[in-house]
Amino acid sequence: MNIFADIRTSIIETLDAMVADGVLPANLSWGNVAVEPPRDAAHGDMATNAAMVLAKPASMQPRVIAEALADRLMDDPQIDTADVAGPGFLNLRLAPVVWHDVVAEAIDAGASFGHSGLGAGVKVNVEYVSANPTGPLHVGHTRGAVFGDALASLLEFAGYDVTREYYINDGGAQVDVLARSVYLRYLEAHGATVAFEDGTYPGDYLKPVGEALKAKVGDAYLEQDEEVWLADVREFATEAMMDLIREDLGLLGVRMDHFFSEKSLYGTGRIEEAIQDLDKKGLIYRGTLEPPKGKVPEDWEPREQTLFRSTEHGDDVDRPIKKSDGSWTYFAPDIAYHWDKIARDYDELIDIFGADHGGYVKRMKAAVSALSDGRVPLDIKLTQLVKLFKDGAPFKMSKRAGTFVTLRDVVDQVGRDVTRFVMLTRKNDAPLDFDFDKAVEQSKDNPVFYVQYAHARIRSVMRKAEEMHLDWSDNAKLEDAAEFAVARKLAEWPRLVEIAARNHEPHRVAFYLYELASDFHALWNRGNEKPELRFLHEDDPQATAAKIALPRAVAVVISNGLGILGVTPVEEMR
């Protein structure tokens, strides 16, 4: 149930009736008629712009339409008052029964309150993290992991059929570098002293991999040429790194449905097939690119390459898919990968990239547009940088990786729930300052705590109510403005889910939960001034049951919202 949608339906039906009665001309479109919460609650519970958007096409004064509409809406039992305001807004005040119903429905529906039919029948693939299998996940990956995971959960909640996917870049030169680095650790495990030159990964995390390799092959690869061991070590090391990454994701509570290997595209003709598909569409040609303007590389020389005519699909320049030596660029397997996703029959694709991949967005969209003939939309979300702070200073060190802060470092510092929530307190395209001290601080300027505290308070009250053996009725008794404010906020939940899902913006859930918690804490304190508004009434189980329904509904929504964010709602604060 989404009461905004309900009321809109009622308004549309009324408008239809007005057309039938000749009050409004025919052939009007209701597409722009919106029903939304007013900015100022003093204006009422809901507002519609119907009269204003229809005034021009109907050639009528907005206030005339608004008044006629208001008059008829009074027949709707859900609507108490309808007032024309300002340039032609129609402010509606809803009957108390509407809010009582919202509370009852939240309690009855429980974990499914807020579910939506928005995504019914839509298959969507969310690709995120996709870090190179060359080391542990770092902070940047953490943000992408949390964002992607929360977005996937949000879409599921809104009814989409979601696949969570990780693209393993195990086909490029970086895995050779990994293999050579592991080989050095292998030599080290045999007692050799090794030097990590430029172009190798010096991190300590490869030590156990070197030892594991020794345990597996003994001294078979000692004093052997690279061609003897490279392929095997590459395989071995990549698997070890993916185990490490899976472990890191586990720390965050992220589970992928599918890991897709780039390597599986090579030697199987699949890259060739994907490129042929583009070729058939006349989008592949041999050519020479212009050097980039402004900052021309010193060693620039024009070379003929195989190019993808991405400019046909909105890109700024055509992009190379083969290097001058004839081998594939990294773009080619990426094209094949997305071609594969399209072939798997997804209706929508979403990619989560780090901000440093911003320059890659247009060509990827161009490729998907070309491969699917514009049928499959690809949305690419970029997650901006995370700056870590501790004791007021930037936090940079990592014992494990040597150079960068790992996902594990962050989760060790503040825990999974805090990490996830904090990462979602910004829009994905805004940089994020992550302050370890603030994140674990127990005060209202820490949103994680603030929302958790509201949930814990409610659970505490419910535990006390258990002892009263009361009849857990769903019927709330609402009388105070603070109570209606909370109920109104609860009613916004299903609508918020749809807005957040449609825009691919899970951070809206985090902000909403903060607002809901705030309304709840305000209500709690109203009990100081008006004892009859408290939730527990000793020796009066009936009054208690009537008052406790509202906080129960709040707990349901907080729990559902935190569930989308992947944060566990706590039962008590400690």
Added chain:
RNA sequence: GGCCCCGUAGCUCAGCGGAUAGAGCAACCGCCUCCUAAGCGGUAGGUCAUAGGUUCGACUCCUAUCGGGGCCGCCA
């Protein structure tokens, strides 16, 4: 040079084309005999970077300019 993101209160940030632009922090003033004061209420604080345009209506959409960040063939 081109492309992408950002510019909103002193600070950190919300704001699906709607009304008098919101929250937290910091400042000031209040509230515990009471379900968790780990909380709540109030005061103060704004040329929404700038200039045009579209619209009944623009923080929101378009164009240009300024400022900050990122990216720009044979690295992924």
